[in-house]
Amino acid sequence: MSIEATPRTHALGHRMKRKEDPRFLQGKGNYVDDISLPGMLHAALVRSPYPHATIKNIDISEAMKIPGVKAVITGKDLEAAGLGWLPTFHGLDKQMVLAIGKVLFQYQEVAAVFAETRAAAADGAEAVQVDYEPLPVVADPFTAKKDEILLRPDREQKTNHIYHWEVGDRAGAERALERSAKRIRQRIWFQRCHPAPLEPCGCVAQFDTMGRLQFYVTSQAPHVYRTALTIVTGIPEDRIHVISPDIGGGFGNKVPVYSGYVCAVVGALKLGRPVKWIETRTENLTSTGFARDYHMDIELGAEADGRLTALRVSTVADHGAFDAAADPTKYPAGMFGIVTGSYDVPVAHAEVDAYFTNKAPGGIAYRCSFRVTEASYAIERAMDILADELGIDAVELRRKNFIRKDQFPYPSRLGFTYDSGDYQKTLELALQTIGYDDLLTEQREKRARGELMGIGFSTFTEVVGAGPSKHFDILGIKMFDSAEIRIHPTGSGIVRAGTKSQGQGHETTWAQIVAEELGLDPQNIMVEEGDTDTAPYGLGTYASRSTPVAGAAIATAARRVREKARKIAAHLLEVGEADVEWKDYKFQVKGVPAKSVTMKEVAFAAYTNPGPNEPGLEGTNYYDPPNMTFPNGTYIAVVDVDRETGEVKVRRFLAVDDCGTVINPMIVEGQIHGGLTEGFAIAFMQEIQYDRDGNNLNTNFTDYLLPTSLETPHWETANTVTPSPHHPLGAKAVGESPNVGSPAAFVNAVIDALSPLGVRHIDMPITRDKVWRAIQSAQSATV
């Protein structure tokens, strides 16, 4: 990794070791399943074996006979209590908590069983007799489109069509495409995949002696959960305390509110005892938020010299049984408008049509800023296909069309204003680091010998940091974020934020921001998140929004503390406030560096000798970002493909990222390694597949593959720094970049390897079997 560490211990850019790691490495993490309360019951859910069926009857009598089973509730019970349906996140649809009348996807929640032990609850769930009458199944959005089988008669609109969204200039794009010297078109499917966090979802609900709900839950957005619980249950918000303890990965999967949570609350209320619900791996893979499932028809036009003329993309989205996609309200297709990528496309149009099918609902932002991954994959694949058809090197085509450094802030044709970037610089560093010229020579030699070697590029741009409140809300709540800082008399402190780390290292980086701004030791800045009683209201951690939004809130709150401290420093230095400057991490009298006080001294004075100033040292900030941030990068994959077996070996992978100012280079490196490993899995291994009858074929980790250290390639990383002009620290996000940027690089490399055979595209996951078949059919076509 070439990100340079700065030796100053306070500063940003320091490779400070993660403060949270000793806890995790010693097995001292405190996860939801570690919580055990006196008298606690366990919940298990009955799930449908059918993807689409009428529920004729539910018989709970046998279940109630099982020793330890205390109660069973069904959708009808919840409906009678006014709790039958949950609003989905953007508020545009509603979702059954437990099935009422019919089921709409396999593994849908049908009943909840409460028992003394987890085993008794599971036995009880098995003993619930549900009489189903199967209905015809809609297993893909193209069948749904025909509206021959209506899946959601509960809705006012009698169609499977959920929404049409479009942006850009439809007629202009069509005209420009018609006039283009070269025009390519490709159907690209970003398959349904799943974040599969190592810790599945779960909760513990209890009403305390005052009747206040304490709700421990695996939530990436605890405050939003508190508000959602009030909306669903009617319990006033002050009587709900949501606590998200340590979380073992989220990746967007822990943003939605799931049925098990509502059932646990209802069970705790009904039975007067705490209730724990922890889902199994199969439940996680089959019923919680999936990602992607976008069928994209992308067209690119260009002049003969490769200059882009137009882009058009038309997408069919499979949302499953409910429209539970976790997108901001005004953006049903998320940030898909980033589909023009890093390129100065003169005219563009994008549209998305979403449909209901008999599959699990979702469409969550899996390590991505709401559909950015789909958009990035589409444009980066299309650029390679275009380069191939034009006979231009894929790098040359990108260089020719990059948004130039002097064009920022750059208004894209699809509505975003890119804040900053230097794409050329990032690309050149990547080419030099990987030794592109040598790789090309090697490839030529190998091709001459009939060997299949590919070099794949992805020069992506993201849009991250939702977001400016004029555009972004969830359930009507504006997407700001918050921080509250308290400095104690002896110079240590606490920062509380509306975010919630699931492994990203906020306990370290948030402390580093405070340390940088206040000149204090980051080891002695405690970070607290995930407790709605103590943290200021915030929208949580997903879509890599933490650094762009909460990171800015923390820096701004720290600056408020510094302004207050300046007054006390003036009192201590016996000068006017205007004569005090903050320099080299302390307050100095202007022009007299020897006369200075440290923040630690000021902190003590704030409680012992504040002079005429307000005592104490605290600052709070709610930060509403003026714009999104636009991280970017150049990723290069080098692969060898075995002609006989179709096996792909990723020989090298280089990620050069630009996330603006780096807070902690070691954490950034870790984020990139993790995201690349996920991107690798998506490209080569992972798909949530359904058969024609709507059966989920990937219900556990023997069928839904996770990469181990044996398969995972070695990652090479480097970076450039183009600060965001509007972020107080110049920082952009990074967590999602590797997941967003890498799939296209992998696929482009494989297709580049196969291009001498005339192979143009293979949909992910690029399994050995698909590659072998592509080689066979290419070879038989040339015989």
Ligand code: CDP
């Ligand atoms: O929202 P989330 O925390 O998932 O994503 P992020 O904002 O990209 O941050 C992931 C981790 O990388 C956090 O610990 C950040 O503070 C750190 N980071 C950094 O050190 N420098 C950056 N420019 C961006 C993120």
